[in-house]
Amino acid sequence: NAGVTQTPKFRILKIGQSMTLQCAQDMNHNYMYWYRQDPGMGLKLIYYSVGAGITDKGEVPNGYNVSRSTTEDFPLRLELAAPSQTSVYFCAATDRVPNEKLFFGSGTQLSVL
């Protein structure tokens, strides 16, 4: 079982460049999330989705955008990369809320220089 798959695993961007972090899940889960993790810190929620066509902001949405056209895919878009967006990004999915375990991808390590 693949679970939650994130690509790429590593990326270096220059300031002002744009990129899309990909996230795909094969579990048919409705709920999907994007978190970022800074060194020595816990994870912070960027955006989430409760199903195809429905997205909403989390705690730290500035500088990011998302879309959810299918149940399987939940890409995260950085439009104008800034050094403050250097972080590890995790995508996660769950079947229903609350009280169901969250399944995570292996992360994308992004550096903005």
Add this chain to the structure above:
Amino acid sequence: KQEVTQIPAALSVPEGENLVLNCSFTDSAIYNLQWFRQDPGKGLTSLLLIQSSQREQTSGRLNASLDKSSGRSTLYIAASQPGDSATYLCAVDNQGGKLIFGQGTELSVKP
């Protein structure tokens, strides 16, 4: 605003020792609390989920407890092994699926 704190930030123990990791939270109106394991360069794996109506959950050598009234949870690891070395994070859900994470405790179990 919910805040989650984990102390200590790092812990080193000899193999075979029983140990306790701590997690505290400021708002007791939670749906559940999850404990996760994170290996270097990897994603998070959910270890245990305790619903707000439960007091504890067990899986193998792991036991997690929840005291909502005091805003505390503990993760007990029995007979620790070098393979238990990882970062352990707790997270609370008080917004229907949107988790608030602690900073984690980095555990090192020495052979």
